[in-house]
Every structure is written in C-alpha cells, then in structure tokens.
Amino acid sequence: MISAPEVVGIALAEAARRGKADETIVVVTERATASLRWAGNSMTTNGESVSRDVAVISIVRQGTGAHVGSVSSSEVDPAAIPALVAASQDAARSAPEARDAAPMLAGDETPDDWDAPVPGTAADVFAGVAKGLAAGFRGTDQLYGFARHEVDTTFVGTSSGLRRRYTQPTGSVEINAKRAGASAWVGIGTPDFVDVPTDSMVEEAARRLDWAARTVELPAGRYETLMPPSTVADMMIYLGWTMDGRGAQEGRTALSAPGGTRVGEKLTDLGLTLYSDPAAAGLECAPFVATTSSSQRMSVFDNGMPIERVDWIRDGTVNALAYPRAAAAEYDAPVAVPADNMLMTGGWASLQDMIRRTERGLLLTTLWYIREVDPTVLLLTGLTRDGVYLIEDGAVTAAVNNFRFNESPLDLLRRATEAGVAQTTLPREWGDWATRAKMPSLRIPDFHMSSVSQAQ
16 A cells, blocks of 8 residues: 555646646545444453545636645555546536635645654553453443543645644443443544553542442532533533634624624633644644645645644633635634634632532433534533533432433533632543543533433
C-alpha cells in the first residue's frame, strides 16, 4: 500500500492532468484502532484494525462564485484514485454555488514529518487497564465496559502548495458496575492510556453502589442538583456545537438576539470561561482545519487554516461565535473556528465540599439520550441513567429513581449558583465523539426533572 503523502501527490497530479477544476484539496486520514470489552467480570473481546479515508475536494470558479464537489473513498488501491478525482470534478461542475466561497489558502512549506511513518496502536495499549480490571474482577460487583484507542493521522494537501499533517490519539475507558439491581457508570478520556486510574475508577463505581443500598422514590419536579464534570460536559459540548455565527445572525438559534446575536450578553456572575484551544495541556488536538465538507462552523475553503484558542464565553459573558472566513467577511466578525476540545474554568470548590454544603438535593452523575427540543432556546431533553443520588444534610444517603429532564445549557449557566474546580472528564452521552473535555461541577438550584423515567 502506498503512503498517504503519495496518495496526496497522485491525486493532485491527476486533478491537474484532467484540468476540470480550478483548485483541488486532498484530505487523507490514516486510522488505527484497538478495542477491549469485558462483561460479567471477564474479558470478552478485543480487536485491532487499520483503515484509510481519502477525500478529493474540487473547486470550480465561475466569476466571483465557486462550486464544490467533495467525494470520499476508503479504497486503498492507488488505481482507484483517478476515478475518485474524476467523480469529484464532475460533482463540482454540477454543484450549486457555494455560500462559503473564499480564496484558496497559499502554502509553500512542507512539514518536516510529512513523509515520516504513520504511528499506530494495538491491543497491548490496554495492558495497564486490563491489570486494574483483573483486580476488580475478583470483587463481588459485576463489571462491564469497554476501552477504545484510535490514532488518526491526517494529511492535507492543496493545489496551491499547502501541506499539513497532524496525528491525533483518542481513547476512553468506560466501566459500568452492577450490584443487587443497582448500576453505576464511570468513564475517562485518555490520549495514550498512560496512568489510567483503573483502580480508582472501580473504587468510585463501588462507592456509588454503596450509596444505592438505600433507594428513595421521588416525583418529577425541580430539585437543587449538583452536576459533576461529566454531566456538565454533556450539556456544554452541545452548547459549543450550536454556537455558529451564521445561524445566530439569521435568527435561527438560541444565540440570536433582536438585530444581531447574543455576543456581549452576561450569562452568569460566576466568572466562568468556556473555550476551545488546540494547545490545551493534556487535551491537545489538531491546530488546523481539516474538513471534507462545509458546515455552519467549518468550511472546506479553510482547509489548512490555523486554529487558535477561542473564548466562546469569557468571564460569564458570551464572547464569540464560530465564523469561517466567508461568514466572518459577510458579517464583519472575527474569524473563529472551534478546536476539537472544550474546557470551562472559573470555579473553585471541590465536589465533596459542594455536597457538604447541600441540605437536600440531587447528585446527577450521568446523562443519556440527549436530544434537542427547541433550537431557539436550546432546550434539550434526555434521561438520567446509572446514578441519581439523594443528598441529605451534606451527605449522599440513597439512590433515586431515574427521570426525564428538560434543560437548556444556556439557562443552566444563567441559574447556576456555584461552580467547582475544573477537572478533565469524559461526557457520557457524547463520549464517542468528544473525549477531550475539562469541566467544573455546577450547582443548579432548580434543575427540571420533567417526568419520572422507568429506565433502570
């Protein structure tokens, strides 16, 4: 199999030979994955795989407009490249005019590691996790779960000479522990599986099962609720996904305001800052745009453009929205592109201290099946699962039945009365797509549990 840089070169040469597009972008991703699963205190399966995705993006300029055709393939035979290029150019010539058209970015330097071997992964990356689980398997709780590791190396090459390369390791461990009908979930994201605290994860799951020795049935209603970092991540990541400038400018989102957007609006006095940053320590991610299709937040015309830190909410105030270059020019706004991580800082308390200061409330450890109900206010609905607990007089005293909730992440920030210190965390609902998160705990005085759920 030829290398990814060779694929880029062949595709660009074929595009020039055919001559039916004015500009060409090639994005190649080499992916190595490994997985490990366990159930009922026994390892069940593990697997490894490698794959390659190739996307050819053709741009046809007509006057001031541009037409884009993007075609992808997982075929590794180099003989398939000419057909892929042809399909991309044909798609561009028949495509409608692109709303996000922008000049091609220039480039004349090739990264030093452009031709370096692509790193991979294998099942032995889980050795430390497996060792920790083996000790847990000897306990009385039944452990279920999985670990995954993915190493993606992305190459971007354009007909203007731009070259970019980045390797992104992504991993996670999720443990579900069961005892006497009760269930508890804990999870963690990790880029390299070095020092994954499997022992403490098993201990935390067991502690939550201890809380469930007593159960209390509660009706639907509004409850003072402590949200640990994982549940905050699930809500704030969804908020980040909706912070596009064009949608807000066009009055279609919760970030819209009469005559413009909510940039500059104060949400909270807690001084919280929500940001993305490709250089965030321990949560590093691609420092340039690499996309095979355009969206409200990303544009194929921006492929290779550097990604900087963006404070979406700064000191409690909406500070920025996502604008690719074309949208930024259209609305006279700063260019802002999200990195593939999300962090929120500004809190100071530990979750344990927040529990001790709670007279009566709920500890909400995981969220599940989150869906959007009303985009104009960003109202989300979802379910609790594997751990809602009752706090009484500063201590967790029982497990509580599950609920359906209705909440908006914007409203949660508006109503939060206390924030904890930020911790690296794994969102339960979005963990398949967003493993790089760092969030505080939040105290919500009136979290809306809209109905009782029969889910176990």
